[in-house]
Amino acid sequence: MDCKCNKEKRSYHFNISEVVEGKVQEVMNFNFGGHHDLVALKRLAAEKENLSDKHAAELVVGLRLLHHVLKKYPENELFADFLPRLNDFKHALKGKVCDK
Numbered sequence: 863m864d865c866k867c868n869k870e871k872r873s874y875h876f877n878i879s880e881v882v883e884g885k886v887q888e889v890m891n892f893n894f895g896g897h898h899d900l901v902a903l904k905r906l907a908a909e910k911e912n913l914s915d916k917h918a919a920e921l922v923v924g925l926r927l928l929h930h931v932l933k934k935y936p937e938n939e940l941f942a943d944f945l946p947r948l949n950d951f952k953h954a955l956k957g958k959v960c961d962k
Contacts, residue, residue: 869897898926903959910959925952 873895880889900922908918929948932941 871895871897872899874900894927894930896926896930900926906959907955911955925955 873893875891875893877891878889879886881887900919903922904915904918907913907921908915911918913921925948929952932945932948935941936945
């Protein structure tokens with residue numbers, strides 16, 4: 863999903879918390895960067911695919927993070943089988959969501 867990106871480097875910070883017995887505990891955090899405008903992609907996915915904002919955000923963030931990891935480990939047998947399928951899905955989604 864490379865639409866609506868201008869190749870300007872962006873940086874995001876993810877802070878994952880878990881609620882245990884009513885208490886919020888940070889369980890992991892990390893930075894993630896790239897040239898994708900995740901907010902614009904989320905908005906497009908929500909509008910064009912009739913997804914809730916929450917589910918559009920989950921889709922966009924999940925795809926970006928998963929694709930990033932798969933590209934970093936192309937020789938991993940498990941990832942090597944899945945990367946072409948993920949690329950096909952991304953291109954199909956991009957074709958539906960992004961204006962040509």
